[in-house]
Amino acid sequence: MNVIKRIGIIGAAAASLAAVGLSTAPTASANTAHGCTYPRVCFYLTDADWNAKKPTATYKDITSSPQNLGARSRNSEWVFNSRNDDGALLYYAHGGTLCLAPNTIVDNNDWVVTAIKIMNSPSC
Template sequence: MKAISRRLLATTAAASAMTLALALAPAAHADSAYGCVYPQVCIYDDTSITSPIVGRFEQVTSGWQYLNNPQSYYAVYNTRNDDVVYVKDSWGVHCIGPSNSMSSSGRITALRIDSRPSC
């Protein structure tokens, strides 16, 4: 009987330690992907989100944020959960929803992060 109680106590203590470790672990950002860290919006060097990142933006603004070196053939990834991104390129203006991406053969010149939850 004592052996069963000791095993039960050891099992309970181990389960409690695991629960405490999980409770103290830092929250992961599942939204970070393709080298783009939450809450960034990243611009990639080509139409693939696996190509090198050439720009990173985080600020919600009321106006356009212009790129220093406008990029042709690009991709954009939005890691933000609740904000949309407007992208201005040679084809017009496009909206990217939260945790979404787009690519284009147009020449990207600017973007704007907006606090709206959808396009």
Template sequence: MLPHLRVDPNKACLRTPVVRWGILAFTGAVLAAVALALGTPSQAAAGSHGCPDLSLCLYKTEADWTADHPSATYQGVTRDPQDLGPEAYGSYAVYSALGDVRAILTLLGAQNGQAHGICVSPGEQRVLYPDTVTTIHIDEKSGC
């Protein structure tokens, strides 16, 4: 409180029901506006396709993809390619919310069984099916 603005709580104007209800209504409106702007914690944490910010998300099935329900999420730069666990191996689709780094995925081709790599840029989404994703490498470089 500023020293030159002193409020006496015993003054009649602050004790009237109209003033108290006005202050409460204003405070409630401000809190509601802030809550609406921030959203719920799950909304704030999830970006496109339900993928948390700064993550690479894999969706095991088409149903997971259409429901925006990632089966596996990966974060942080990795030194070497990482083998995927059962929740991500062979995923249907990928979405990158990595920010400013790229991800390199290794896929086995459905037609010839040959391994090949694809680069996924930040904000990129891609259906991987019918190929089978086997490894992931999050690189510190920004572009593909």
């Protein structure tokens, strides 16, 4: 077998192996910590919900204005932002706000969260 043919066969074999490697590469894993499926901001009404990893409500849409929270999220004890690139601005009954950065948790204690605005940016 001449040298040019041999190089062509070796090149074809290498290209085939590379293609197989690309097609079987693992996909990026999404964040599902605390029972919160990516890309959501999850609310947990009680410590029991948090400890059981069972969100009582989730939000995922980026909006231009705040979304009022429903009965399953308003006054939640815990909030977890599973998004990788987007912050979530939380609004509280006392008039304050909190920017919940990507992949961050907040324990609200006695603060009553009333609305959320998911941002198209990690900062609010």
